[in-house]
Amino acid sequence: MPAIKFRGVDFIGFDALLNDDERLVRDTARKFIEDNLVPIIEECNRAGRFPRELVKPMADLGFFGASLNGYGCAGMSNVEYGLVTQELERGDSGVRSFVSVQSALVMYPIYAFGSDEQKNTWLPAMQKGEKLGCFGLTEPDLGSNPGGMRTRAKKVGKEYVLNGEKMWITSGSIADVAVIWAKVEDEEDRVRGFLVETDRPGFKADDIHGKWSLRASVTSGLSLQDVRVPESNLLPGSGGLKSPLMCLNQARYGISWGAVGAAMACYDCALQYSLLRKQFRDQPIASHQLVQEKLAWMINEITKAQLLVLQVGRLKDAGKVQHQHISMAKRNNVWMALECARLSRDILGANGVADDYPIMRHLMNLESVKTYEGTHDIHTLIIGASVTGIDAF
Numbered sequence: 208m209p210a211i212k213f214r215g216v217d218f219i220g221f222d223a224l225l226n227d228d229e230r231l232v233r234d235t236a237r238k239f240i241e242d243n244l245v246p247i248i249e250e251c252n253r254a255g256r257f258p259r260e261l262v263k264p265m266a267d268l269g270f271f272g273a274s275l276n277g278y279g280c281a282g283m284s285n286v287e288y289g290l291v292t293q294e295l296e297r298g299d300s301g302v303r304s305f306v307s308v309q310s311a312l313v314m315y316p317i318y319a320f321g322s323d324e325q326k327n328t329w330l331p332a333m334q335k336g337e338k339l340g341c342f343g344l345t346e347p348d349l350g351s352n353p354g355g356m357r358t359r360a361k362k363v364g365k366e367y368v369l370n371g372e373k374m375w376i377t378s379g380s381i382a383d384v385a386v387i388w389a390k391v392e393d394e395e396d397r398v399r400g401f402l403v404e405t406d407r408p409g410f411k412a413d414d415i416h417g418k419w420s421l422r423a424s425v426t427s428g429l430s431l432q433d434v435r436v437p438e439s440n441l442l443p444g445s446g447g448l449k450s451p452l453m454c455l456n457q458a459r460y461g462i463s464w465g466a467v468g469a470a471m472a473c474y475d476c477a478l479q480y481s482l483l484r485k486q487f488r489d490q491p492i493a494s495h496q497l498v499q500e501k502l503a504w505m506i507n508e509i510t511k512a513q514l515l516v517l518q519v520g521r522l523k524d525a526g527k528v529q530h531q532h533i534s535m536a537k538r539n540n541v542w543m544a545l546e547c548a549r550l551s552r553d554i555l556g557a558n559g560v561a562d563d564y565p566i567m568r569h570l571m572n573l574e575s576v577k578t579y580e581g582t583h584d585i586h587t588l589i590i591g592a593s594v595t596g597i598d599a600f
């Protein structure tokens with residue numbers, strides 16, 4: 208890549224709103240990404256390869272289950288955890304997705320709904336990156352409306368037998384354990400979570416190929432045919448659709464910060480490029496008003512997004528956050544990041560479509576981020592329901 212190196216994005220002294228610990232966590236994650244992910248990510252993206260060699264170093268830095276306490280986890284605040292996801296996604300949304308799934312969608316439900324035995328078995332190993340997880344909620348025919356899921360669990364003696372299909376599952380084929388959400392036939396179809404070891408007979412994961420987005424992340428379809436698990440694999444504290452939605456809230460929160468990271472990467476690259484690139488009268492393109500308008504729009508929206516997600520993080524740390532707050536942060540910040548990626552791509556002209564620069568990769572990644580964990584429009588409806596009291600789904 209030409210001599211463009213990330214310099215940080217802070218227009219209004221945002222850093223002064225962070226405490227010393229938060230800045231230290233952010234700077235440590237930033238350096239890790241700069242030294243370890245940035246040099247290899249374009250190759251990974253081209254090859255459609257998940258950089259598995261980074262799992263252990265990320266574990267050593269406490270990135271997995273970072274905001275959980277005990278079991279070897281780092282016990283970070285929610286703001287600190289958010290700053291880690293910001294830096295991860297500044298590197299790549301696919302790598303951030305891997306960490307989000309491991310932390311928010313697998314370790315969190317084990318932590319929140321699991322038995323002591325389940326916690327002791329899985330959490331220390333997952334924190335160390337020795338065991339990987341995936342989260343199976345979406346099905347081929349049911350995405351935005353997971354309540355319609357067809358996957359079923361039936362109690363047979365001291366076992367549950369699971370049958371169903373899950374689709375678009377991050378880390379599906381590299382996971383040691385899958386958190387599978389299923390309706391339990393003997394409990395009037397109540398949704399419950401199960402820990403399914405992926406080497407159980409009847410469990411199959413096939414990768415989805417041909418993705419133009421999140422290419423450095425593994426995405427799979429899962430098939431469960433008469434998969435038998437002991438009754439001790441049921442997450443005992445799970446019950447009803449609110450359980451997976453609680454997990455999604457954790458992950459959406461991390462995405463809200465992550466999107467800021469992707470936007471910062473695009474903006475800073477476009478800004479530096481615009482000062483170097485000359486067109487007409489040997490002037491940098493940054494001297495043209497129309498280019499400045501794009502840069503001003505981006506720094507304006509990034510700054511608002513930083514403030515929004517920091518306040519949501521402060522509410523979360525104070526135990527006062529509500530799901531509609533997280534929906535607003537996810538919806539706004541991912542939209543903002545996608546717009547920044549498009550404007551930055553435009554500023555780079557033809558160079559914007561090549562992987563000498565990170566922008567097109569971020570742009571394509573963010574299309575998935577806009578869709579998963581509740582689409583942009585589903586979050587519109589969540590905010591709408593919150594302010595009107597009327598459910599419009």
Ligand SMILES: Cc1cc2nc3c(=O)[nH]c(=O)nc-3n(C[C@H](O)[C@H](O)[C@H](O)COP(=O)(O)OP(=O)(O)OC[C@H]3O[C@@H](n4cnc5c(N)ncnc54)[C@H](O)[C@@H]3O)c2cc1C
Binds near residue numbers: 308350579581582585
């Ligand atoms: C790369 C990637 C990784 C993923 N990883 C995971 C994972 O690890 N685990 C997992 O369980 N899932 C995962 N997903 C799935 C993701 O959560 C779903 O794609 C998402 O929930 C949307 O579902 P869908 O794709 O079926 O779209 P649909 O639900 O079919 O929606 C299609 C369109 O219809 C709109 N729409 C739907 N209902 C309404 C409505 N009531 N009003 C207005 N508009 C509506 C949507 O907003 C969208 O624009 C992943 C997806 C991708 C792309």
